[in-house]
């Protein structure tokens with residue numbers, strides 16, 4: 001255990017940007033943040049590591065991310081239309097691993113929404129695997145472990 | 161068995177609130193009716209609690225519910241299955257709260273009474289103070305009558321009820337067909353999605369045989385499919401039907417070509433399964449084996465509704481648990497084949513995630529619709545929920561059962577007929 005936890009400023013900026021794009025439903029821009037082989041995962045079991053062979057709330061490759069954003073913004077989904085907006089904050093950044101070409105970071109997230117007149121909150125840990133390329137950073141993997149993933153969730157009409 | 165106090169909801173009379181073509185809106189929102197339902201339905205009939213693959217080994221257990229009674233489904237040292245009330249015989253604490261796991265015994269966390277897998281009270285700390293007061297063998301965890309069909313485990317408080325197979329009756333044939341989707345391997349639970357909605361349990365019960373909503377509520381899901389698949393899901397004008405199977409059970413056949421997953425194996429492989437077929441072929445499976453698995457991966461072309469709490473729904477089990485008059489928990493349980501190629505189970509899991517659960521492309525919109533029913537139906541002093549769709553065009557199917565069009569409300573009427581029978585029968589007692 002080392003007490004060194006210098007998370008590069010551009011990494012924090014990037015994760016804040018991603019959070020802001022999602023809260024403001026800028027889905028086209030959000031899709032651009034990803035590598036082609038990137039995976040967006042929200043597991044049911046927060047202890048799970050074999051996501052491919054287990055049931056997740058979301059296990060999105062590039063195609064499923066495109067379809068998910070199309071559904072959320074297309075106006076055909078009554079639960080998505082019912083959602084006004086989300087407000088989330090990300091904090092408590094920790095550097096897990098850094099190489100020349102990639103960086104792994106963990107942070108805390110709290111997302112809030114109003115559903116049927118009631119405020120709902122979703123705390124969780126988020127782990128990012130980012131690659132560094134000529135344009136800057138891209139997401140290769142994002143895993144959202146919700147604090148209450150193991151209990152009964154209500155409708156989720158947004159992207160964590 | 162010790163007598164359980166099941167007398168809540170006494171004096172509630174729903175006789176006039178349930179008619180063949182309509183049900184009164186109070187059925188969704190009156191807490192007294194809810195109490196009566198828990199008593200007269202959920203403690204009187206067979207209630208599904210688990211699939212055998214969820215408790216595969218000696219010592220495996222799963223926590224579940226029969227109505228609002230917490231239970232443990234366990235497998236003892238002789239591999240026998242038990243459904244035990246999750247209530248310590250000392251002062252009533254739950255003895256287990258994990259979703260599932262394996263154990264050698266259930267030990268109450270409060271004063272340490274220890275129960276074996278079949279519920280027997282084995283040991284308790286400082287027994288001397290009980291000398292002459294009781295015999296350990298008289299205080300086991302209370303055991304419910306338990307029977308299984310094709311791996312589906314049901315339990316009941318009612319020792320006088322007919323055997324499970326008689327209760328299932330006309331539904332058995334459809335359960336047999338449904339089980340074909342594990343592709344020749346033993347059917348296995350792969351995981352589940354759990355979610356809740358703010359609405360009465362019967363709104364979900366109705367929905368399982370409601371094809372009418374599909375193209376409307378699930379428009380965004382259909383838009384996310386390739387053309388070939390969205391054509392298959394365009395079934396309202398097809399040859400499908402809803403058949404009343406008796407005892408409150410019904411089946412809604414949406415895609416008749418997918419009723420028997422072991423038939424028509426020579427049909428062309430759909431585009432969305434090409435990749436899976438190639439992967440299976442690469443693993444050395446014969447053409448026939450590949451075709452069988454691909455067809456099994458699509459899931460069955462029907463929803464089987466078993467009154468009151470289970471549906472075998474296309475490719476998964478849907479389980480409902482009434483929490484209160486306006487709150488219901490739903491589990492969507494993904495299934496596959498034990499020992500089947502990983503690519504097969506993976507494909508089934510991905511298809512499950514696509515539609516089901518709180519982040520699926522289907523479930524959230526269903527949930528929104530159901531909550532709207534709960535909120536809207538209270539309007540006005542008096543009012544009815546219509547379940548008469550297709551009533552004027554009924555036919556008889558080959559098994560002698562009444563059926564209506566695929567988008568008829570025949571299944572809802574079947575459920576409510578049984579509901580009324582159970583809700584009024586006990587009033588006479």
Ligand code: FES
Nearest residue numbers: 248250251268271
């Ligand atoms: S309540 Fe279980 S041992 Fe006392």
Ligand SMILES: [Fe+2]
Nearest residue numbers: 374377378526
């Ligand atoms: Fe639906």
